[in-house]
Amino acid sequence: MALADWGWTDFFAGHFKSWKKSGYLPARVIRGEKNYFRVWSEAGELTVRFAGKMRHKADGRQDLPVVGDWVVVEPQPGERGFIHALLPRTSSFSRNLPGRRKGKGRERVEQQVIAANVDLVFIVSGLDRDYNLRRIERYLTLVGGSGAEAVILLNKADLCADPETCQQEVAEIAGNSPVHLCMARDRDTLAVLTPYLKKGKTIALLGSSGVGKSTILNGLLGEERQKIGSVSESDGKGRHTTTHRELFLLAGGAILMDNPGMRELHLWGEQEDLAESFAEIEELALTCKFSNCRHQTEPGCAVRTAVEQGEINQERLDNYLKLAEELKKTKR
Ligand SMILES: Nc1nc2c(ncn2[C@@H]2O[C@H](COP(=O)(O)OP(=O)(O)O)[C@@H](O)[C@H]2O)c(=O)[nH]1
Ligand SMILES: [Mg+2]
Ligand SMILES: [Zn+2]
Known part of the structure; x- marks a missing residue:
């Protein structure tokens, strides 16, 4: 099997360059368990753990590997190995972790x-x-x-x-x-x-x-x-x-x-994430009288006008506003 069979591209190769001399291998995370990962590498399927340094270097959970990630692995005897680094991602999905909204006042976001x-x-x-x-x-x-x-x-x-x-x-x-x-x-x-x-x-x-x-x-x-x-x-x-x-x-x-089903899928991201999923609303919003229009009771709201004229569905607008609010919450 070649690395390309597992999705390796020039993008990852470019980022792996500085590790080449180390004798370490690129490997793709195929499954995450509690304390270890299974990865594909040119040395076969390995069970790998973090090298001690790696966990400390990570800024937050987003810097730790997930399924689909390419990591830099130091192979060990017995089909094992250590993860030394995470290569940059071409895409990633994030959610706002559920079950973390206790506490008074502000909700926690993670x-x-x-x-x-x-x-x-x-x-x-x-x-x-x-x-x-x-x-x-x-x-x-x-x-x-x-x-x-x-x-x-x-x-x-x-x-x-x-x-x-x-x-x-x-x-x-x-x-x-x-x-x-x-x-x-x-x-x-x-x-x-x-x-x-x-x-x-x-x-x-x-x-x-x-x-x-x-x-x-x-x-x-x-x-x-x-x-x-x-x-x-x-x-x-x-x-x-x-x-x-x-x-x-x-x-x-x-x-x-x-993937396992996610009971709660709270969005994590930017306002721009709505640009494709709600393209026609975002486009109309540019023509609202106020540039910070929230499409509720403001005068000259092009989005509300479109709803009244039956061009946009009310439930769709409500969902747009709800998702926009969720995304805003993840900005600290
Ligand atoms: N009627 C019907 N049932 C389906 C179809 N596809 C899957 N199922 C059933 O839906 C249930 C859940 O399927 P599963 O693949 O485990 O769903 P998952 O949780 O999304 O992975 C099983 O009982 C399947 O047999 C379908 O096309 N028609
Ligand atoms: Mg399933
Ligand atoms: Zn508006």
């Missing part, structure tokens, strides 16, 4: 990098009770700020009376991202994904628990590698069957990342 060096994201949504345009907008904003491209997959088309209407409705909020229908239980329907599965490209599956991410991965792998969850009859919600983020190599050469 960036959690979820994954790195992803080229393309399949945003998976189920056409059952999971179906929710506002959640898709949230995922599109996450991807918009990451540096990756997005493709939307509406899975479980078999559970929907009129999947084409849903596809059309999603296409209207999807900007330039393509929208496809599939039924992951029937592998043949995954053929719509073939054009995206390019050699050396890293593709992440994102979406709530139970939407069928692991089923899609197994279908593309052609074998049952990932455990599939069951969806609760009572609330229609998936259980967290996938507990790890992990990279898988497909026969055609694409690298696929399965």
